[in-house]
Amino acid sequence: MNTKLSAATLPTITSAAVPHYTRYDLTPGIVHFGVGNFHRAHQAVYLDALFNLGEGHDWALIGAGVRDTDEAMRQKLMGQDWLTTVVEQEAESSSAHVTGAMVDYLKPGDSAAVIAKLADPAIRIVSLTITEGGYYIDPASQKFDPTHPDITHDAAHFDAPKTAFGLILAGLAARKNAGLQPFTVMSCDNIPGNGHVTENAVAGLAALIDPALAEWVKSSVAFPNGMVDRITPATSDREKKLLADNFGIEDAWPVFCENFKQWVLEDNFPAGRPALEKVGVQFVPDVAPYEHMKIRILNGGHATIAYPAxxxxxxxxxxxxxxxxxxxxxxxxxxEEIIPVVPPVPDTDLNDYFALCEKRFANPKIGDTIRRLALDGSNRQPKFIIPTALDRVNANGTVTGLALVSALWCRYCYGTTDSGAVIEPNDPSWDRLTAQAKKAKDNPTVWLDMADIYGDLAKAPSFIAAFTKSLNSLWSIGTKATLEAYLADRL
Incomplete structure (x- = not known):
């Protein structure tokens, strides 16, 4: 008989590691926006490990969300006292442990309650995993877009904001007015310079409301950059059944992930931070080389295999x-194209890093899906692929492979596979992308007319030529034969 996960049943669980600490002794120090699978397999796991050392018990997590769908997660986690079962899977083994770092989850849509919690001096860090597309970035310029309807709404309704940035800014303003030290804002998303991007969003919104508030944000609030990494697929009935069958635990929303994890952070936390270096977090003066490597090689690699697959x-x-x-x-x-334009990383061999990525991608236990990797290309391509291609063009290097990656994305957005199977919408801009892909079937350069995505790369003759040849090949001979042609240097 399976054990339903809860605080009451925790002492009876023997098939998985459980917290060594008394959860009722924890007090919150972090509010986290975006309580998804990655957060629960990453930041929450690091904190759980620290708490198990008997340290940092005043840094427990409180969840927060801004989407209607966040309430479903909140209800499931509340039903099991905010506990999560994390299953780490390698090809040869699997292990499970229950994490207890979260102690509450604020109700999505209750702006007043969220702002009040953010104004609590006990909260010293506000963190985010809201996906690459959640930062209101113009794809081509990679700068904050103050004209987005969500942002203009929050500027006009500062007392009841609906975005994470509006809530964060309202919490900061409340602390400023009360004479309290601001909390540190820590992004945990896969965005180059994620701290800078987050600062631009918060200060950019503030500038629409009160320029003086914007200047205070820039001068007084810390936004450390960070690089995060752990392959964490979505949870389905498959994972719930595996957990029940293999570990005898009934968890409404378990997390399955690989054993590998990495977190590199700038040590910029004026209001204090947990001693995460004791559980494997790297604190460095400059995160940029690490995040550059990860975004270009690992995330770029995911994009490379997603669309042909x-x-x-x-x-x-x-x-x-x-x-x-x-x-x-x-x-x-x-x-041939990505690694040669990735700058050196301290104490890291880039080819060894790529070999590790290959091994991680090949892990048969993870159950990560191609559809997840192919999700949200309109936000991911401008971060993971297009900048590398632009660097290659500027260095007069070949872009045949990267242009083929882009052509494969275009062909995918047409909405059918090579066999004729329908590809269900897989991007917030799916209708626009599908319409553009259909036009590009007969006129490939139409795809590159999306200047908000391709920017200056769309003007590069070598990329235009390689993209055109690749897309024509995909339509004339299909994905398999096109890959064969590329690998034989015939494309």
């Missing part, structure tokens, strides 16, 4: 890595 009806990521054409395509693009 999707077009060939491959479901799981490890299955894509088992396909000789996809694996060879990834290696050729990485070694």
């Amino acid at each position: 999707g077009l060939m009806d491959i479901h799981f990521v490890h299955e894509a890595m088992e396909h000789p054409l996809v694996a060879a395509f990834l290696k050729k693009v990485e070694t």
Whole structure:
């Protein structure tokens, strides 16, 4: 008989590690926006490990959300006293442990309650995992977009904001008015310079409300940059059943992930921070080299395999890595075009890092899906692929592989695989992308007319030529034959 996860049943669980600390002794020090799978497999795991050392018990987490769908997560976690089962999976083994770092979750939509909690002096860090698309960034310029309707709403309704940035700013303003030290704002999303991007969003919104408040944000609030990494697929009935069958635990929303995890942070926390260096977090003066490496090689690698695999009806990521054409395509693009324009990283061999990425992608236990990797290309391509291609163009390097990656994305957005199977909408801008992809079937350069995505790259003759040839090939001979042509240097 399975054990339903809760504080009451925690002492009876023997199939998984459980917290060594008394959860009722924890007090909150962090409010986190975006309580998704990655957060619960990453930041919450690091904090749980620290608490298990008997340290940092005043840094417990309180969840927060701004989307209607966040309430479903809140209800499920509340039903199990905010506990989460994390299952780490490698090819040869699996292990489970229950984390208890979260002690509450504020109700989404209750702006007053969220702002009041943010104004509590006990809260010294506000963190975010709201996805790459949640920062209101113009894709081409990669700068904050103050004209977005959500932002203009919050500027006009500062007493009842609906975005994470509006709530954060309102909390900061309340602390400023009360003479309290501001909390540190810590992004945990895969965005180059995520601290700077977050500061631009908060200060940019403030500038629409009160220029003096914006200047105070810039001068008084810390926004450390950070690099985070752990492959964490979405939870489905498959994962719930695996947990029940293999560990005898009934968890309404468990998290499955790989064993590997990494977190590199700038040590810029004026209001204090937990001693995360004791559980493996790297604190460095400059995160940029690490995040550059990760975003270009790992995230760029995910984008490289996602679209050819999707077009060939491959479901799981490890299955894509088992396909000789996809694996060879990834290696050729990485070694010939991506890695050569990634700057050096302290104490790191970039080729060894890529080899580790290949191994992680090939992990058959993770159950990560190609559809997840292909999600939200309109936000991910401008961060993971297009900047690398632009660097190659500026260095007079070849862009054949990266142009093919972009052409594969275009072909994917047409909405059908090579077999004719329908690709369900997989991007916030899916309708726009599909319409553009259909026009580009006969006139490939139309795809590059999306200046908000491609920016200056769309003006580069070498990229235009390579993209056009690649997309024409995909339509004339299909994905498999196009990959074969590229690998044989015939594209």
